[in-house]
Amino acid sequence: MWISILIAVATVSGIALASGLLLGFASRRLPPSSESLVDQVNDLLPQLQCAKCGYPGCRPYAGAIVDEDAAINLCPPGGDETVQRIASLLDREPLPLGDAASPASTSSLAVIDESLCIGCGWCREVCPVDAIIGAHHFMHTVIARECTGCELCVPRCPVDCIQLVPAR
Amino acid sequence: MRPAATFDLGKLHGGLRLPSEKTGSTAMGIQVVPVPAQLVLPLTQHSGNPAQPLVGIGEKVLKGQLIADADGALSAPVHASSSGKVVAIEQWPVSRRYGDPAPCIIIECDGRDEAVELAEPVVPYDTLPAESLLQKILQGGIVGLGGAVFPTAQKLMQANTQALEFLLLNGVECEPYISCDDVLMREQATEVLRGAQILMYSLGLQKCYVAVESDKAEALHEMADALTALNDDRIVLKMVPTIYPSGGEDQLVQLITNREVPSGGLPTDVGCLVQNVGTAAAVYRWICQGEPLISRVTTITGDGVLSPMNVLARLGTAVSEIVAFAGGYTDRAKQLIIGGQMMGKSVTTDRVPLVKATNCILVMSQLAPPLDERPCIRCGECAVVCPVVLQPQELYWFACADDEVKLREHGLIDCIECGCCDLVCPSHIALMASFRQAKARIHELADEKARAERARLRFEARTMRREIDEKKREEELAEQKRAAITAGPNEIQEMVERARRGKPQRERTKKGPE
Numbered sequence: 001m002w003i004s005i006l007i008a009v010a011t012v013s014g015i016a017l018a019s020g021l022l023l024g025f026a027s028r029r030l031p032p033s034s035e036s037l038v039d040q041v042n043d044l045l046p047q048l049q050c051a052k053c054g055y056p057g058c059r060p061y062a063g064a065i066v067d068e069d070a071a072i073n074l075c076p077p078g079g080d081e082t083v084q085r086i087a088s089l090l091d092r093e094p095l096p097l098g099d100a101a102s103p104a105s106t107s108s109l110a111v112i113d114e115s116l117c118i119g120c121g122w123c124r125e126v127c128p129v130d131a132i133i134g135a136h137h138f139m140h141t142v143i144a145r146e147c148t149g150c151e152l153c154v155p156r157c158p159v160d161c162i163q164l165v166p167a168r
Numbered sequence: 169m170r171p172a173a174t175f176d177l178g179k180l181h182g183g184l185r186l187p188s189e190k191t192g193s194t195a196m197g198i199q200v201v202p203v204p205a206q207l208v209l210p211l212t213q214h215s216g217n218p219a220q221p222l223v224g225i226g227e228k229v230l231k232g233q234l235i236a237d238a239d240g241a242l243s244a245p246v247h248a249s250s251s252g253k254v255v256a257i258e259q260w261p262v263s264r265r266y267g268d269p270a271p272c273i274i275i276e277c278d279g280r281d282e283a284v285e286l287a288e289p290v291v292p293y294d295t296l297p298a299e300s301l302l303q304k305i306l307q308g309g310i311v312g313l314g315g316a317v318f319p320t321a322q323k324l325m326q327a328n329t330q331a332l333e334f335l336l337l338n339g340v341e342c343e344p345y346i347s348c349d350d351v352l353m354r355e356q357a358t359e360v361l362r363g364a365q366i367l368m369y370s371l372g373l374q375k376c377y378v379a380v381e382s383d384k385a386e387a388l389h390e391m392a393d394a395l396t397a398l399n400d401d402r403i404v405l406k407m408v409p410t411i412y413p414s415g416g417e418d419q420l421v422q423l424i425t426n427r428e429v430p431s432g433g434l435p436t437d438v439g440c441l442v443q444n445v446g447t448a449a450a451v452y453r454w455i456c457q458g459e460p461l462i463s464r465v466t467t468i469t470g471d472g473v474l475s476p477m478n479v480l481a482r483l484g485t486a487v488s489e490i491v492a493f494a495g496g497y498t499d500r501a502k503q504l505i506i507g508g509q510m511m512g513k514s515v516t517t518d519r520v521p522l523v524k525a526t527n528c529i530l531v532m533s534q535l536a537p538p539l540d541e542r543p544c545i546r547c548g549e550c551a552v553v554c555p556v557v558l559q560p561q562e563l564y565w566f567a568c569a570d571d572e573v574k575l576r577e578h579g580l581i582d583c584i585e586c587g588c589c590d591l592v593c594p595s596h597i598a599l600m601a602s603f604r605q606a607k608a609r610i611h612e613l614a615d616e617k618a619r620a621e622r623a624r625l626r627f628e629a630r631t632m633r634r635e636i637d638e639k640k641r642e643e644e645l646a647e648q649k650r651a652a653i654t655a656g657p658n659e660i661q662e663m664v665e666r667a668r669r670g671k672p673q674r675e676r677t678k679k680g681p682e
Contacts, residue, residue: 047620049627057627129626148623 037090038062044085046078049128050150057128065090073097107167108149114139116161123153123162180423182553183411184588188383189509190347192476193469198351200480201493203250207275207484208521209235210262214311215318216242221273227254230284232460235273238306244319245309248284249462249482252277260519263487263506263526267516275484290458293366301370301455302328308454309461309524314338314349314415314444315507317525320451323443324370326436333439335376336424337364337448339391340408340415342381343508346528348465349445351478353380353387356449357394363448364403366455371441376403377424378445383410412510413586417442419555431582446527466522468494472501472531481522487529488518500533510587542595550589550599556582560589560599567606572613575606583607 042062053074055061064070065086072086073095080097087094112123112132119137131147134140144167154162211218219236229235229248236246252275259269293301306321337360341349353360364376378395380388391405408414408423418429420442427438435442446465453459462483469476474495481490487504491497505512506520508528522529550560558579566574580603589599652660 042624047623047627049623057631058624059628059631128630129623130630131626146622146626148619 038066040089041065041086044078044082044089045075046082048077048148048150050077050148051128051152052076071095108151108164109144109147109167110142110149110151110153111163111165112139112141113161113163114141116159118159120158122156122158126152126156128152179426180411180414180419180555181557182555182588183413183419184553184591185410186342186344186412186510188410189344189469190350190383193345193347193467193478194350196477198355198465198478198480199493201482201485201490203277203279203281203482204485204489205277206255206486207249207252207277207482208260208272208486209246209249209275209484210260210264210270210272210521210523211236211246212262212264212270213246213317213483213524214244215316216240216244216322218271219243219246221257223254223273225254225256228252229254229275230282232286232458232462233284234307234460235275238319242319242322244311244321245307245460246273247309247460247462248275249484250275250277251280251282260521261515261517263513263515263520263523266513267520272521286458290456293455294369298328298370298372301366304455305370305451307460308451310447310450310454311461311524312444313446313450313464313524313527315511315525315527320443320447323441324367326434327441328371330436331439332371332373332436332441333375334425334441335364335368335371335373336420336435336440336442337376337378337445338415338417338420338442339378339380339384339387339445340420341384342410342412342415343510343512343528344412345469345530346467346508347469348467348478348527350384350387352446352449352465353384354390357387357390358398359449359452360445361391361394361398361400361403361448362456363450363452364443365398365400366451367441367443367448368402373441374402377406378403379406379408379420379424381410381414382407412588413555413584416555416584416586418584431579461524464522464524464526466490466526467528468531469528470501470505470531471533472498472503474498483522483524485522486518487520487522487526490522490529491518491531497531498533501531502534503532505530505532511585541597544595544597547594549592549594553588553592555586555588556584558583560603563606564597564599564602567602570606570609572610575610580606580610 038059042059045058045062047058049057051057053061053070055064055070061070061074065072072090072092073083075082076097083097084094117139119134119139121134121136121140124132124134124140128150129146129148131143132140132153133143149164149167151164154164211221217240220239221236223229223235230251231248233248234245235248238245254273255276256274258272258274260272260274261267262270262272296304302321302324305324310320311317312320312323339349339353341347364378368376378391380391388405388407395403395405406424413419414423417435421427421429421435421438421440425438425440427440429435430437450461454461463480464483465478465480467478468490473491477494479490479493503514504518505514506526506529507513509530512528512530544561544564546561548561554560563575563578563580566578583603585600585604587600593599
């Protein structure tokens with residue numbers, strides 16, 4: 001009788017141990033749908049791709065947030081609202097918006113003064129959404145519909161011919 | 169025998185019986201406003217894309233000449249309303265933007281009013297196939313004259329893709345001050361009905377209901393007479409009760425056929441197509457007489473004008489001229505509204521031109537008293553009168569909280585902005601205004617969302633492209649390295665020579681700084 005009790009206990013413990021190991025391994029090596037979590041955070045970000053957070057774009061920043069490498073309050077264009085939403089999605093403490101120098105500039109648009117453009121193409125290189133077109137040594141221009149107003153092209157221009165204007 | 173006006177109708181939820189203010193303007197018949205010295209024709213007199221100008225500055229144009237063509241799938245052309253010279257294509261205040269400027273073609277009239285020769289001769293419409301008849305209607309610049317100004321041809325083409333049963337002709341002018349459809353039916357009943365026949369032919373329909381409100385006894389009488397003379401038993405005259413807003417498309421369908429247009433749907437979803445009586449008359453004049461939409465009947469009324477009346481005026485005539493024709497302003501005139509008292513738009517200047525949408529010019533003696541707005545007491549009066557069975561008190565709550573999801577759930581997009589809730593609210597809350605704002609906000613958010621989505625896709629595409637470029641470059645470098653390692657001394661010497669001559673081994677685009 002002791003034998004059969006022992007067998008039963010051993011079997012159940014064995015199953016528990018095996019599943020525990022399996023689950024532990026899974027949770028370590030296969031982060032639970034972290035991709036979809038990144039997507040969810042990415043959806044909350046304003047998609048300006050302005051890199052003001054220090055990451056090259058919204059999605060990399062979303063990835064950093066999910067990996068807990070970055071704070072959730074680094075997105076000035078998103079404003080406090082975005083911080084609140086991310087905080088409630090990830091169940092983290094909502095932080096006040098970091099002291100980013102520029103206030104949230106909602107919907108602005110880059111405009112190239114085409115008479116001054118020398119066609120260096122540097123702005124085209126930095127534009128995160130390919131909204132600047134032009135051939136080398138020729139005038140460049142901004143596709144107004146696609147411009148997010150991220151300001152990345154403004155400091156790149158060697159002749160200062162790019163300006164931000166309020167959109168609409 | 170006269171066809172009887174019938175009353176076997178569906179029931180409209182809510183609505184209001186508003187005091188009629190039409191007697192002033194219907195006392196005399198339609199008066200014709202002379203052609204003015206200058207016409208201002210906005211490029212956007214319809215819903216959809218602005219028309220594209222076809223004329224240049226300084227060009228002579230004739231009456232009925234096409235001066236701006238339809239652009240894209242939803243648009244309508246614009247015709248010159250009289251002969252003269254194009255003097256400018258520039259921004260001019262328009263009523264659809266509350267007196268803010270929009271692009272217009274400005275014509276200085278020569279007073280001869282010469283008509284252009286028609287590109288195609290007028291042929292009996294029933295010799296044309298329905299398809300080319302629709303194309304022809306499109307060329308006439310005809311839009312819904314009830315106020316929504318949806319291009320008629322496109323409405324018919326969209327309707328043609330669905331199973332239709334009835335054509336409803338909307339002669340229900342439920343706004344208290346407007347009477348232009350009323351006098352139109354009194355004086356041009358035959359044109360209206362012939363227009364209905366053309367519309368039925370173009371859609372292959374066998375049944376048409378003409379809906380007229382019960383307070384328009386004379387119009388009913390004239391329409392019945394015209395119907396008897398026409399002897400067309402496919403057309404039935406229906407009398408509908410005088411309740412605001414029974415003239416709304418969906419409301420009319422409900423009244424006449426007792427079918428409810430689904431939320432977010434169109435009357436065509438329940439087998440009905442609604443057209444205004446003025447639109448039908450315009451279709452008749454274009455198809456059978458070759459005159460495109462260059463004039464319309466409009467009501468000029470209110471206690472701010474000396475003699476209220478209905479006028480037939482060329483499109484592009486300044487509102488100030490029409491007011492002057494109606495005797496000018498009284499001393500009490502304070503506010504100019506384009507459209508009706510309930511749904512009209514208040515404009516800041518009378519320089520705005522008469523456009524296809526202008527069914528009424530209303531000059532009121534006093535501005536609406538500043539509302540003494542109080543908190544909502546949740547009495548539910550607004551829900552009782554709402555013709556689309558919404559809960560305005562709830563919507564107001566969510567509109568204040570800017571809760572987009574809840575607003576959608578509670579059917580804000582179905583609000584027809586009739587203003588009934590405003591009138592009955594005992595707390596004088598400006599409900600309709602807040603709904604208009606909330607709708608605009610929802611649209612804005614949707615735009616924002618679409619824009620963000622595009623930016624995301626473009627960013628991801630760019631990231632992917634750069635990764636591929638990077639990989640390619642690495643492979644190339646590795647390839648060169650391998651080549652250098654395996655190369656003998658002669659080849660290395662050769663490479664150095666080549667480098668000295670300044671000729672790269674492979675043409676590579678210069679890279680800008682990262």
